[in-house]
Amino acid sequence: MQLVVARIGRAHGIKGEVTVEVRTDEPELRLGPGAVLATDPASAGPLTIETGRVHSGRLLLRFAGVHDRTGAEALRNTLLIADVDPDERPEDDDEYYDHQLIDLDVVTKDGDEVGRITEISHLPTQDLFVVERPDGSEVYVPFVSEIVTEIDLDEQRAVIDPPPGLIDDRAARDEVADGHSASARDAAAEDAGEEA
Template sequence: MEKWFNVGKIVNTHGIRGEVRVISKTDFPEQRYKVGNTLYLFMPGATKPIELTVKTHRTHKNFNLLTFEGLENINVVEKFRDGILKVPESQLGNLEKDEYYYHEIIGCLVATTSGAEIGKVTEILSPGANDVWVIKSPGGKEILIPYIEDVVKKVDVKEKVILIEPMEGLLS
């Protein structure tokens, strides 16, 4: 059975030429939304995904705007609202050293290099220069950890463990 990975959600249309507004959930939007790439649209209640080929991609504000081959009209794409764009596991490429897919990091246990358990990664934010990992502590508190060399010392996605060296004030 094919495993699918979420890359975005269509939240609205944009203009009248079939452009859709996507909230990206992918680690590599420039790669995923590249012209010619195939994405699969999963609609609520549908049994089979709709295969779509990216015709254009651009960013506007906090959204990725996409058009698809043969679907250049607002009336055709309007029904795609609330659909989830996914890719099969077979489309996941090989990564460079120290690069990870979101799904590999989410769920990992985070501890300091001295052995203190911090919590588990629940979400990854991409605000700009570097990703920020949201850690939920056993007490329910959310802690934000920047994914930078000075803080993240070791990532073991096989064992689902991340070791960090917190900077002063990071955990308080």
């Protein structure tokens, strides 16, 4: 299985280093010196990582054969792709690779269907499941243990215990909205009656 693990950004300096937007939870494993990565576009690679370092909070990489700014700039916006064993799992039992979570069915602890995970959004403070509802709408579920109570890869499902308001039932919202509209109509009719 192939996974996008980074996107190459701007050139840094004049010796072929590039900034990298990391798209993996394990950059030390996927983006370490000696790693050979496929690319998108394919014509840019494969690329072998020669050196890597962190500078001002950003990962900088240098690739074999790229030793000047011109070569580094030519790689800008190239995606770096790693081959990953689909059965490989992180060392920590409470961690998962994105590809393991995509397409899991999401249900509440009571068994109510919520939808299907279509994307994992990695934010600075926490990760979010982007869940597509059966009606095509999306809901965002924080990937925290208080809300996501179980990940069952064998059953291909994620069980959640959402706090009030996280998973709003559209029908309930519409009913409330209709109720407010009806109340407003009734009030207007009463006002009209009093004026007559």
